[in-house]
Amino acid sequence: MKILAIHGSSRSNGNTEKLTAKALEGLNVTHVQLRDLQIQPIDDLRHEPGGFKPVDDDNDHLVNLILEHDILVFATPVYWYGMSGIMKNFVDRFSQNLRDERYDFKAEMRKKQAYVICCGGDNPKIKALPLIQQFNYIFDFIDLEFSGYVIGQAGKPGEIENDRQAIQYAIELNEHLKSL
Amino acid sequence: MKILAIHGSSRSNGNTEKLTAKALEGLNVTHVQLRDLQIQPIDDLRHEPGGFKPVDDDNDHLVNLILEHDILVFATPVYWYGMSGIMKNFVDRFSQNLRDERYDFKAEMRKKQAYVICCGGDNPKIKALPLIQQFNYIFDFIDLEFSGYVIGQAGKPGEIENDRQAIQYAIELNEHLKSL
Amino acid sequence: MKILAIHGSSRSNGNTEKLTAKALEGLNVTHVQLRDLQIQPIDDLRHEPGGFKPVDDDNDHLVNLILEHDILVFATPVYWYGMSGIMKNFVDRFSQNLRDERYDFKAEMRKKQAYVICCGGDNPKIKALPLIQQFNYIFDFIDLEFSGYVIGQAGKPGEIENDRQAIQYAIELNEHLKSL
Amino acid sequence: MKILAIHGSSRSNGNTEKLTAKALEGLNVTHVQLRDLQIQPIDDLRHEPGGFKPVDDDNDHLVNLILEHDILVFATPVYWYGMSGIMKNFVDRFSQNLRDERYDFKAEMRKKQAYVICCGGDNPKIKALPLIQQFNYIFDFIDLEFSGYVIGQAGKPGEIENDRQAIQYAIELNEHLKSL
Numbered sequence: 001m002k003i004l005a006i007h008g009s010s011r012s013n014g015n016t017e018k019l020t021a022k023a024l025e026g027l028n029v030t031h032v033q034l035r036d037l038q039i040q041p042i043d044d045l046r047h048e049p050g051g052f053k054p055v056d057d058d059n060d061h062l063v064n065l066i067l068e069h070d071i072l073v074f075a076t077p078v079y080w081y082g083m084s085g086i087m088k089n090f091v092d093r094f095s096q097n098l099r100d101e102r103y104d105f106k107a108e109m110r111k112k113q114a115y116v117i118c119c120g121g122d123n124p125k126i127k128a129l130p131l132i133q134q135f136n137y138i139f140d141f142i143d144l145e146f147s148g149y150v151i152g153q154a155g156k157p158g159e160i161e162n163d164r165q166a167i168q169y170a171i172e173l174n175e176h177l178k179s180l
Numbered sequence: 181m182k183i184l185a186i187h188g189s190s191r192s193n194g195n196t197e198k199l200t201a202k203a204l205e206g207l208n209v210t211h212v213q214l215r216d217l218q219i220q221p222i223d224d225l226r227h228e229p230g231g232f233k234p235v236d237d238d239n240d241h242l243v244n245l246i247l248e249h250d251i252l253v254f255a256t257p258v259y260w261y262g263m264s265g266i267m268k269n270f271v272d273r274f275s276q277n278l279r280d281e282r283y284d285f286k287a288e289m290r291k292k293q294a295y296v297i298c299c300g301g302d303n304p305k306i307k308a309l310p311l312i313q314q315f316n317y318i319f320d321f322i323d324l325e326f327s328g329y330v331i332g333q334a335g336k337p338g339e340i341e342n343d344r345q346a347i348q349y350a351i352e353l354n355e356h357l358k359s360l
Numbered sequence: 361m362k363i364l365a366i367h368g369s370s371r372s373n374g375n376t377e378k379l380t381a382k383a384l385e386g387l388n389v390t391h392v393q394l395r396d397l398q399i400q401p402i403d404d405l406r407h408e409p410g411g412f413k414p415v416d417d418d419n420d421h422l423v424n425l426i427l428e429h430d431i432l433v434f435a436t437p438v439y440w441y442g443m444s445g446i447m448k449n450f451v452d453r454f455s456q457n458l459r460d461e462r463y464d465f466k467a468e469m470r471k472k473q474a475y476v477i478c479c480g481g482d483n484p485k486i487k488a489l490p491l492i493q494q495f496n497y498i499f500d501f502i503d504l505e506f507s508g509y510v511i512g513q514a515g516k517p518g519e520i521e522n523d524r525q526a527i528q529y530a531i532e533l534n535e536h537l538k539s540l
Numbered sequence: 541m542k543i544l545a546i547h548g549s550s551r552s553n554g555n556t557e558k559l560t561a562k563a564l565e566g567l568n569v570t571h572v573q574l575r576d577l578q579i580q581p582i583d584d585l586r587h588e589p590g591g592f593k594p595v596d597d598d599n600d601h602l603v604n605l606i607l608e609h610d611i612l613v614f615a616t617p618v619y620w621y622g623m624s625g626i627m628k629n630f631v632d633r634f635s636q637n638l639r640d641e642r643y644d645f646k647a648e649m650r651k652k653q654a655y656v657i658c659c660g661g662d663n664p665k666i667k668a669l670p671l672i673q674q675f676n677y678i679f680d681f682i683d684l685e686f687s688g689y690v691i692g693q694a695g696k697p698g699e700i701e702n703d704r705q706a707i708q709y710a711i712e713l714n715e716h717l718k719s720l
Contacts, residue, residue: 010224035221041266042259044190047337068193079222081317082262085269086221092265095349124678126686127317129669133493136259136666137307146666148705165688165712172708271514306496306506313673316486326486328525345508348532352525370584395581400620401626404550407697439582441677442622445632446581449625487677490670497621497667517587 001180003029004069006062008076008087010035015154016121018161022170023117023150027177029073032065034086042092052096056169059093066104071113071177074135074145078120078128083135091138098142110143115173119166121155148173181360183209184249186242188256188345190215195299195334198341200255202350203297203330207357209253212245214266222272232276239273247283251293251357252324253313258300258308263315271318278322292324292338295353299346301335361540363389363406364429366422367379367461368436368447370395375479378521380435383477383510387537392425394446394536400538402452412456419453427463431473431537434495438480438488443495451498458502470503475533480525481515541720543569544609546602547670548616548627550575555659555694558701560615562710563657563690567717569613570606574626582632592636599633607643611653611717612684614675618660623675631678638682650683655713659706661695688713 005024009016012033037058045052066072076083083091097105116135120128128151139146150173152166153159160166185204189196192213225232246252256263263271277285282306296315300308308331319326330353332346333339340346365384369376372393397418407414426432436443441450444485476495480488488511499506510533512526513519520526545564549556552573577598585592606612616623622668623631637645656675668691679686690713692706693699700706 010222033277041215042190044194044259045258052326068310077224079224079272080268080274080321081314082268082271084221085265085272088260091262092259093271094260120319122321125688126673129673130313130317133310133666133669134261134314137302137310139661141260141302144280164716165709168708168712172705176704178608263535305508306493307491313486313489344536345529347534348528349525352528356524361715370582374584401575401624402550404554404619419647437584439584439632440628440634440681441674442628442631444581445625445629448620448622448628451622452619452625454620480572482677482681490673490677494621497662497670501620501662 001071001177002069003027003073003177004065004070005029005031005073005075006087006090007031007033007093008074008084010084010086014077015152016075016077016117016161018158019119019150019152019166019170020073022167023071023173024177025174027174030065030069032062034090037062039086039090041089043097044095046095046099052099052139059096060105061129061154062090063097063103067108069112070111071115071117073117075117078118078124078131082131083118094142106142113145113147115147116149117152117170118149119152119154119160121153126154128137181251181357182249183207183253183299183357184245185209185211185253185255186267186270187213188254188264190264190266194257194337195332195340196255196257196297198338199299199330199332199346200253200297203353204253204357205354207354210245210249212242214270216218217242218220219266219270219273221269222275224275226275226279232279235276239276240323242270243277243283247288248291251295253295253297255297258298258304258311261307262311263298270312274322286322293325293327294319295327296329297332297350298329299332299340301333304331304333361431361537362429363431363433363537364425365389365391365433365435366447366450367391367393368434368444370444370446373516374437375512375520376435376437376477376507378518379512379526380433380477381512382527383533384433384537385534387534390425392422394450397422399446399450399453402447402455403449404455406455406459410534412459415456419456422450423457427468429472431475433475433477435477438478438484438491441462441487442491443478448540454502458480473505473507474499475507476509476528477512478509479512479514479520481513484511484513541611541717542596542609543567543611543613543717544605545569545571545613545615546570546604546627546630548614548624550624550626554697555692555700556615556617556657558698559659559675559690559692559706559710560613560657562707563713564613564717565714567714570605570609572602574630577602579630579633581629582635585633586639593641595636597622599636601644602630603637607648609652611655613655613657616656618658618664621667622671623658634682646682648654650685653685653687655678655687656689657692657710658689659694659700661693664691664693
């Protein structure tokens with residue numbers, strides 16, 4: 001089982017990253033920081049003659065990483081009750097990926113599993129539920145199995161340690177992933 | 181009543197734009213296309229000494245526009261069951277706006293009203309509801325009154341014309357805005 | 361097209377009933393008031409030897425009505441952000457209907473369309489969205505097509521007249537149903 | 541800390557009950573089974589002269605129990621993506637409780653905390669999220685603090701044992717309640 005953790009935070013060592021580290025401790029994981037990549041916003045050319053045009057950025061690199069792994073962990077802080085903008089731009093590009101002839105994006109995703117790990121400061125166990133529902137629709141559209149999520153309550157750096165429920169679930173998830 | 185329409189689409193003349201045009205027909209509206217602006221993703225420095233640093237992009241310009249208008253229309257296509265990535269990056273920057281000492285963002289937003297207009301191709305009247313809930317939390321946080329929303333069903337260019345319910349509500353909204 | 365309106369209100373002539381009347385004006389409609397029927401809460405015997413036992417109440421009568429109609433309108437006030445308890449008890453019995461050998465409930469529902477009409481007093485256009493999502497899951501489970509919904513804002517008797525958007529949707533729906 | 545567990549299931553010893561037992565093990569708890577009480581559906585007389593009339597059923601008894609406890613656990617199976625009909629009828633009566641002059645329902649609820657424990661068979665960690673959102677709105681309206689929830693995945697009797705995440709949450713909650 002090869003695991004890819006896709007991090008959407010703008011800062012290093014934040015609560016979401018810490019919670020994700022707990023969940024993936026001792027496992028063989030490739031980490032990718034979206035903030036270190038250039039992923040252009042989608043240019044929606046679905047309905048143009050010729051369709052999408054190649055974009056000179058890191059999306060190809062990221063798609064290749066995705067194709068090589070079995071489990072995808074979407075680790076994003078809850079920014080304004082959604083995923084971060086840089087993660088959203090990455091997801092928006094799925095529209096282009098789906099039409100890329102170099103691979104069959106949906107067929108590849110069908111073989112994988114996805115997890116979402118997110119932390120927020122404003123009552124995320126209620127207010128991040130629309131985000132979870134969104135991820136569910138996203139994964140459903142590309143036939144990617146949604147295997148679980150962890151929502152952590154944390155604002156200031158390090159605060160995630162106080163959310164025993166989230167920490168416990170990360171540990172649980174860790175054991176589960178190790179058993180695969 | 182001065183109206184600012186903030187467009188989040190990557191392409192011109194799409195369904196969301198058409199539906200928004202119907203809602204704002206004959207009114208005095210400033211239109212801004214996020215795709216024509218440079219808005220950097222948030223760099224979350226809330227917890228750093230010194231806090232946020234000035235960013236050399238169009239966010240100041242956009243905030244100035246917002247401050248000058250009474251009604252804000254968030255017009256975004258439904259990309260992957262959420263607002264577009266470029267609109268999300270703009271919203272993420274609210275965290276920085278809230279800490280900007282040149283204006284009191286929340287106090288200013290409290291005087292305004294917001295509408296959301298969005299179109300999607302995959303059953304948006306159900307699957308865009310998490311997006312509406314997200315906007316509700318966003319507006320709530322900044323004390324911006326959420327005055328209404330229109331969800332249109334449309335995939336291919338021009339298809340919004342077939343969604344009579346959405347068109348009718350746009351007309352309704354238009355009459356309402358004219359009566360203010 | 362034979363239409364069955366299933367009313368979940370505890371009082372006659374309320375806002376939901378008025379809004380539903382507007383949507384169904386001039387059409388051939390059978391109205392059924394759940395408050396006038398006896399529908400027992402589900403007794404979940406799915407996992408008992410022998411399964412469900414016949415219940416001596418009006419559920420059979422109601423199922424027969426459902427089977428005879430093509431379009432089902434679920435008209436419920438928003439009570440505590442959900443459908444009314446008497447409507448919920450009726451829906452809970454679907455578990456029993458699905459196992460009733462006198463008819464194939466799911467196969468029958470697959471031929472029909474459903475609409476939801478609901479009114480609430482506390483910001484229902486946001487706070488009734490979980491209810492709409494619930495109905496979507498319910499209809500999805502029984503393969504019943506969810507053809508549309510109207511959410512009205514109204515507290516005191518008659519107040520629905522002030523919600524022009526909802527009234528307009530009802531008129532729109534009326535025209536649509538007449539065109540079938 | 542006096543704990544009241546309000547059970548909404550139609551059958552004894554189901555998965556929700558088992559999960560709740562795990563969460564409340566070793567604590568001093570009053571259990572009440574809604575299926576053993578008579579709670580009439582609400583008769584919405586808010587707008588009638590004279591208002592609500594006394595109802596001869598077990599609601600008074602249940603309200604008295606509520607008033608005497610500090611922590612309320614709403615334990616309901618997920619029936620059709622919502623709380624059970626008998627629990628909904630109990631919640632609907634809050635409208636009457638709020639107008640009962642023998643106590644100040646809202647002021648009393650403000651002193652308490654609520655938890656929700658629910659189990660469902662059809663992907664509840666996604667499809668029960670609208671139910672959680674509903675409970676959030678319900679508790680919010682009566683100023684009752686929503687302190688946490690556990691969603692278990694389980695269909696057949698006993699299956700909840702296989703949901704390690706839910707079991708772990710229940711244990712966590714148990715430790716938390718013991719520490720109060």
